[in-house]
Amino acid sequence: MNLTLHVWRQPDAGSAGRLERYEARGVSPDMSFLEMLDVVNEGLIEKGEAPIAFDHDCREGICGSCGVMINGVAHGPMAGTATCQLHMRSFRDGDEIVVEPWRARAFPVLRDLVVDRSPLDRIIEAGGFISIATGNAPDAHAILVPKQDADSAMDAAQCIGCGACVAACPNASAMLFTAAKVSHLGVLPQGQPERDRRALGMIAQMDLEGFGGCTNYGECTEACPKGISLETIARMNRDFRVASLRARPESAAAAGAP
């Protein structure tokens, strides 16, 4: 296959960027999207030009490092698939493909297609944990977890933190990510002690990072490579509402979360 790419090139965070045109020749339909970029980059390196920078690690859809906007769709045309798992057979010979980084005030571009997603890490730090007793591991069945709760926790825990929800949201909102992290612990018995603090703390951090709000468009769940559902956001909204109503003033020492 021969393709024409329009790729966002930006030398660093401080410089202006623009779309550059590249011809990708002899692309195999069995290549992944990232392998296709590897081939383009080899050509660039041979010519003495800077290769296109993009994030990637596992290349098997589980680490959440990769992710670019492909022809206006986060992670490209294949539903439920991260960019590394997208194959070139999803395109046709002669296609023009626009490749852009995630766009959000909270995700500044570092270089080309690489953005700074550390706001997501700080949201997790603000409440994505549970307290456990150290020492010997407890018996696996010491705390009973209803099967349905385990299932919904696992559904939410599938979030790989790639940021596609932010990228796809017309408001650049991080609600789906935050909701996944709030609720995969919130539905489990182990997550109950910090449940209120978690919702309040993580949402406060999400707002501090400069993400937009939710208007229930549903673009996030459509873009999510793991299919995290909108119900997750509803669960977070409920946790936040309940926590706001019943939270007591905490002592300064116990406050912890911002």
Next chain:
Amino acid sequence: MSTPLAFARSTVGRKVIMAVTGLLLVGFVLGHMAGNLLVFKGPEALNGWGAFLKSSALVLWTVRLGLLAAVGLHVWAALTLIRLNQVSRPVAYAKRVPQASTRSARLMRVGGIFLLVFIVFHLLHFTTGTIHPGYTFSHTDVYGNVVSSFQVPWVALFYIAAMVALLAHLTHGIWSFFQTMGWSHTRYNPARRVVATVVALIVSLGFIAIPSAILGGMLR
């Protein structure tokens, strides 16, 4: 950290404020629409209903101030969130293809601001009588005010347009209300769409019937 102020500042809290005030307004427009349909029973019915609503100044002003507060909070939350959402993506995509959002969801902003313009006009038109194109306003003859103003085509068409905007607003808004309050459940989610659409249709078609009938010469 969860003071009422922190709640109102949070993006989630502000949506809850919008949802609760929105629901109050939905209750109001349902009652308002049903009362207005008395126009089809004739002048005595409608004017009697109007006089009854004004019979207790205390109740009247409590309801009026409550509604004003609800609209005020709703619009404040809406405008501040719209602003936030606009600045949250300073660099637009060169190419973006929406995958899931409905038309009614994308119309919330423009439609909501149009409704705000309509509400101001509507109060100046039928409540205070400041605007009275082509007739004399009367504080007691509600029927006369309604019929004579909707005989002016642009007034009738403006009201109809506003109620189409309300149809779109409530189609997304009522569905969205449940999501914001955290009431989402796979068993009931299809019903949320149905309830939202049916209530939105009842409200808007009920209102639209009145200017349409007058413009069509059915009521005079």
